[in-house]
Amino acid sequence: DQHVRAEALAKKNFGGSSPLDFAKSFEFRNLIGWSAAQEGFYYLPTPPSVLIMYTTSSRESAEREKQDLINAFPEFNVRVDIKADPDESEMLGAIRDTQTQHPDMSALIVIVMSHGVNGRLSARNGEVSMQDILLQMCSPSLEGKPKVYMILYIHFVGCTTHQYNS
Numbered sequence: 001d002q003h004v005r006a007e008a009l010a011k012k013n014f015g016g017s018s019p020l021d022f023a024k025s026f027e028f029r030n031l032i033g034w035s036a037a038q039e040g041f042y043y044l045p046t047p048p049s050v051l052i053m054y055t056t057s058s059r060e061s062a063e064r065e066k067q068d069l070i071n072a073f074p075e076f077n078v079r080v081d082i083k084a085d086p087d088e089s090e091m092l093g094a095i096r097d098t099q100t101q102h103p104d105m106s107a108l109i110v111i112v113m114s115h116g117v118n119g120r121l122s123a124r125n126g127e128v129s130m131q132d133i134l135l136q137m138c139s140p141s142l143e144g145k146p147k148v149y150m151i152l153y154i155h156f157v158g159c160t161t162h163q164y165n166s
Contacts, residue, residue: 028075044106048076048146051098053083053091054113055122065113065152079105088128091121095136107146110137114152121151 052069056062066082073080079102083094095110112121112133120127130151137147 024075046104046106048078048107048109049098049102049105050078050080050109050111051083051094052080052111052113053086053094055085055115055124057085057122057124058115059113062113069111078109085124087124088126091123091128092132092136095133096139099139099141103141105145107148108137108142109148109150111150111152116151 050073052066054062054066066084070080070082081094081098081101083090086094091112095108098105098108110133115122116127116130119130121130121133134149137149
């Protein structure tokens, strides 16, 4: 029975308690209710790792956005690593470092907050390709583990001005 299986997995994930026992906020309780109604669950025996990378250049709200994300995580029992203003190699290296530092992680969530254009994200002193970030997440150490990749960026569209003489 699917319901019995889902209930058993939920108890195994949360050490005998139900996820609702941990939920403090109304939003989180609703999220749990929604996810319980979905088919399939992942068994996460150890905390997932969350890697937040963000740029502050030309982004007045960067620190506030980062803090909002951090404030949301206590209910989720995750490990959070933060990289502020990484350059291109630091962005890719941070993903490798997270895998090395937490080899027992059940899942990896990478959140990048930056400006960008044409599939490239702004980094300190350059840009990094979204595809390169995704390729870093396809390493053998993450095989069989859920991976979530969130990019929060603003795409700049070039504007031109035309002067008309009459």
